[in-house]
Amino acid sequence: MALLVASSLGVDVAFAEDRAEDVLVLEIARNRDFREVQRTLEASDARSICIKIKSGSYRLRHSLHINRSNVSLVGEAGTVLRLAKNAQAPVISVGPLSEYPEEWERIENVTIANLVIDGNKDYQESEYNQQRPWIRNNGIDARTVTGLRVEGVVCGNNRSGGLVVSWRCRDVVARACVFENNYFDGVAYYDSVGVYTVDCDLRRNRGAGVSIDNAVSEALFANCRIVDNRDVGVFARHSDGLMFYKSLVKGSGNWAFFLSHDEKGKGVFNVEIASCEIVENNGGVRMGSVTAKQSAANRVVLSSFARNDLRGRGAISTAGAPLDRLEGGWNPVGNEGADLPDGPYSKRLYQALNTYDSLVAAPES
Numbered sequence: 001m002a003l004l005v006a007s008s009l010g011v012d013v014a015f016a017e018d019r020a021e022d023v024l025v026l027e028i029a030r031n032r033d034f035r036e037v038q039r040t041l042e043a044s045d046a047r048s049i050c051i052k053i054k055s056g057s058y059r060l061r062h063s064l065h066i067n068r069s070n071v072s073l074v075g076e077a078g079t080v081l082r083l084a085k086n087a088q089a090p091v092i093s094v095g096p097l098s099e100y101p102e103e104w105e106r107i108e109n110v111t112i113a114n115l116v117i118d119g120n121k122d123y124q125e126s127e128y129n130q131q132r133p134w135i136r137n138n139g140i141d142a143r144t145v146t147g148l149r150v151e152g153v154v155c156g157n158n159r160s161g162g163l164v165v166s167w168r169c170r171d172v173v174a175r176a177c178v179f180e181n182n183y184f185d186g187v188a189y190y191d192s193v194g195v196y197t198v199d200c201d202l203r204r205n206r207g208a209g210v211s212i213d214n215a216v217s218e219a220l221f222a223n224c225r226i227v228d229n230r231d232v233g234v235f236a237r238h239s240d241g242l243m244f245y246k247s248l249v250k251g252s253g254n255w256a257f258f259l260s261h262d263e264k265g266k267g268v269f270n271v272e273i274a275s276c277e278i279v280e281n282n283g284g285v286r287m288g289s290v291t292a293k294q295s296a297a298n299r300v301v302l303s304s305f306a307r308n309d310l311r312g313r314g315a316i317s318t319a320g321a322p323l324d325r326l327e328g329g330w331n332p333v334g335n336e337g338a339d340l341p342d343g344p345y346s347k348r349l350y351q352a353l354n355t356y357d358s359l360v361a362a363p364e365s
Contacts (some may be wrong), residue, residue: 005050022047029054034064041068053115055080063089075115085239088130088137091158092117095143099134101167106144108195113151118157121183127160136160140183143167149175149360156180162205166190166214173198178205186229190214196222196356202234203227206291207218212236214264218353219244220352227251229338232280233257238266248277256281259295259323260288265296272346274301280339283313289321299324301329301344 008325024046026037033178037051048070064081066073073092075081078309083091092112096105108134117139129135142148144167155162155177162179169192178201179186185203188211189195199259202224209226213217216239224247226233231247233256236242249256256278261267268287278284284305289295300323305315316325326344 004238005010020286023337024049026051028052028058029056029173034060035062035108035139038062038065041066041071050074052076053081056078057082059084060091061087061152063087063091064191065097066092066094066110067107069110071109072111072113073115073182074113077114079114082118083120083124085120086125087120088124088126088128088143088159088282090129090135091119091136092137092139093141094148095141095145095167095169097132097143099132099136101134101144103144103168106146106168108145109147109152110145111149112153113149114142115153117153117155117158119156119160119182119291121157121159124159126185136164138162138164138273139179142162142169142172144169145172150177151175152244154176154178154180156182158182160187161188161207161211162187162202164190165189165192168192171359172196173356174200175360176200178203179209182206185209185211185235187211188213189216189219191216192219193217194355195219196359197224198356199223201225201227202354204231205229206231206268208232208235209249210234210236212242214240215237217241218348218352219243220349220356221247222353222356223247225250229253230291232256234258236260236268236271238262238268239271240269241348241352241353242268242271243346244271244273244276245353246275246350248279249281250279252281253288253293254281255283255284258288259286259298261294265294269295269297270346270348271298273299273303273347274349276300276303278303278308278315279306281308282310283317284308284315285317285323287318287321287323290319291323298322301326 053075055076137159184207209229228251233252
């Protein structure tokens, strides 16, 4: 799926209201910077807002900022949002922009779907936002959000990362998306709980395909393809309960997985790499931590390795902290119904797959 090229198509905005259920529907035809939509998002007292974007290319001079609950942003086929030259901003920001977001600023139930997001990175001078230097110029930047869903989005060419989730986000789903050609990482998750990345392509990013740090817990990657990233496929430290299931990691310029600890010695715990295919990387799975106090209870389960021996690096190696490789036929009791074959998978993985199913099946508020 190629990243499309956007161009400016004028300034027409059409609004339609449906107050029967207190839902405001905005239909956008042509709008260079979405300023009218931004004013409506900030002023409306509707219970929910649905923004429908007509097919076409739009050039955004400023971020589209969603900072209220119950918003859907949905594009028709062929909808492209491209950041204008020297905008120095995220394309879409979700949640509070304060330097240190507080709980009272939390928003809920935001959907972004069926869009091509182009950060126009070659024409941005910096990864930092001009007005708020603590904000990075990502494709989608989410902070202090519960219930974010990103579906059918191609997000690339951003000056920082593709999708970046931070500041205590919860119950985030990225499904059937492509995160490609970003200056740093395809996706980066920080300080969040319950992030589910399913059936996504994370490819050709200058940094990592996936970067995880700063107290992330319960993050699932299932049926993903992490391919041809210039640095590592997956970088992770200071996190607990990361799960990679039935995913391909291929062609990384560095390790397929690099697991380690931060400067305070906070590493990774309960990482599970299950039924994954790890091929043609510059090294397989590397544990960079030295002691079990830094990182422990991590394992590779029923995963295959091939041609990861460039520069003498092997399939699995460690600087000293434990990293187990498991094969076999144990099936946990009490987890009937999960779509997993018999095998030495953890209860945590079964629960994560079931939680993901419940999140995508839940009706939107």
